[in-house]
Amino acid sequence: MTRPVTNTAFEALLRAAGYGNAHAAFARQLNYAGRVHGTWRYDAASVYWWLRGRRPAEHVQEAMAKTFARKLGCPVAASELGFTATDVTTNARYPHSPDHAVDTAEQLWAMLAKQLAPQANGAFQNDVALQAALAWRYDLPDETVANSGRHPVTTADVDSLYALADHFTELDRRHGGGSPRTRAIMIDLLTRQVSPMLRGAYTDATGRNLMRAVATLSGQLAFMSYDAGNHPAAQRLLTVALRLAKAADDHLYGAHLLANLATQAVYLGHAQDAARLAEAAIDGAGRAPAAVRARLYTTAAGAYGRSGERRACQKALAKAERALDRTDAGSGPRWAAYFSAGHFAGTAVKCLSDLRLYRQALRHAPGAVTLAKQNARTRALHTALIATTHARAGDVDAACDWGRELQVHVHAVRSARVTHRVRELAATLSPYRAKSEVNELLVALPASPAHN
Structure with a gap:
């Protein structure tokens, strides 16, 4: 049974322009009009879904308006196309289907292409994050994600996306996510190259692999946005990535994304909800490597640790340490290879310090800086954290020693999180400013590392 038309304004424009029974012709003209954005692959099926409620990204709507205007010989505004405003820019709700996830992703990428700067408003949406966790965990798997677009997507195409994701991940770890230029390049890739692939032709198997690759890219952009301080964008990108991971039927990567959402929630002061998100990730991962x-x-x-649950924190640390001891190189998914004893030790310092167990926290300090060379941002984060923990424990001399070490690492990294930790260290040391070494350190520490 054919679905009824819901966008009557768009249908009327198609008829007026002579495309009422020539949807494929309109799609070809649209692809031509949008050539400045890359290779578009819209077809008659795309028009079918636009008539029935699917909303294309804003830059696609602008190209549609130009196509109609050229054919009709009069101006046509994008607002006349009949596409209702979406709430993608104001909330981070979990998409209900793979098609909805693709639509949401395209709209979000288009929004970010116009505005990369951190938003002045838009708090972390706790309820929406928890609802996303429940939907990811308990919704039934998607029966199929195959698509019948015009241009075929191959395994080689998908493999290239993984390679690009690896490249951006390395840039992020070496230099931080605060560079607008790097994020702009990534958004351009998603808008111009990845979006047409999602609208292409692929089997269920290739489609699930494609969804996993796009989830990886979206998840990486989300983490870079989080590191840059653009928290609304980060949450929305993570939610879309979580839905794409569900479509890929990759529960391990979905659990990883949910854990990233929990990490963001901790950073923003929502520790109890973060704990629920982390628990959902552990539950959803099942018998994980x-x-x-x-x-x-x-x-x-x-x-x-952040929510003050000492017993639960120490129990989770013990489980994590045992799992680390059992980890074999190459035994888990490739994205998990980054996580090392150094990452564990840094979190141990942080959560035990949050519990004011400074002596226990500092036992992990040497391990927290045993990081691979490319993890420059994490090294800066951990070094600042250790210095602050020493200061809170009353050992100002050790705090200054670590603070001077921090100066070596901090200048090459653009990260709002590193900036936050530098300022946290400065605030903790300020009461001791009468000491010459403290004053010298405070003067030398950059207020905004790498011009963040």
């Missing part, structure tokens, strides 16, 4: 379990339990420990 040791590397994945170590990462998830470490995230849970951070949430428990």
Whole structure:
């Protein structure tokens, strides 16, 4: 049974322009009008879904308006196309289907292409995050994600997306996510290249692999946005990535994304909800490889520490440490390979310090800086954290020693989180400013590392 038309304004414009029974012709003209944005692959099926409520991204609507205007010989505004405003810019709700996830992703990428700067408003949406966790965990798997677009998507196409994701991940770890230029390049890739692939032709198997690859890219952009301080965008990108991971039927990567959402919630002061998100990630991961379990339990420990749950925090740390001991190189998914004993130790310092167990926290300090060379941002974060923990424990001399070490690492990293930790250290040391070494350090520390 054919679905009824819901966008009558768009239908009327098609008829007026002579495309009422020539949807494929309109799609070809639209692809031509949008060539400045890359290779578009819209077809008659795309027009079918636009007539029935699917909303294209804003830059696609602008190209549609130009196509109609050229054919009709009079101006046509995008507002006349009949596409209702979406709430993608104001909330982070979990998409209800793979098609909805693709639509939401395209709209979000288009929005970010216009505005990369952190938003002045738009708090973390706790309820929406918890609802996303429940939907990801308990919704039934998608029966199929196959698509019948015009241009075929191959395994090689998808593999290229994984390679690009690896490249952006390395840039993020080396330099931080605060560079608008790097994020702009990534958004351009998603808008111009990835979006047409999602509208292409692929089998269920290739489609699930494609969804996983796009989830990886969206998840990486989300983490970079989080690191840059654009928290509304980060939450929305993570939610879309979570739905794409569900479509890919990859529950391990979905658990990883949910843990990233929990990490963001901890950072923004929503520790109890972060703990629930981490618990959902652990539950959803099931019988996961040791590397994945170590990462998830470490995230849970951070949430428990921040919310003051000492027993739960220490229990989660113990589970994470045991999982680390059982981790074999190459035994888990490739994205989990980044997580090391150094990452665990850094979180241990943080959550035990949150519990004011400074002596226990500082036992993990040497391990927290045993990081691979490319993890420059994490090294800066951990070094600042250790310095602050020493200051809170009353050892100002040690805090200054670590603070001077921080100066070595901080200048090359653009990260709002690093900036926050530098300022946290400065605030903790300020009462001791009468000491010459403290004053010298405070003067030398950059207020905004790498011009964040």
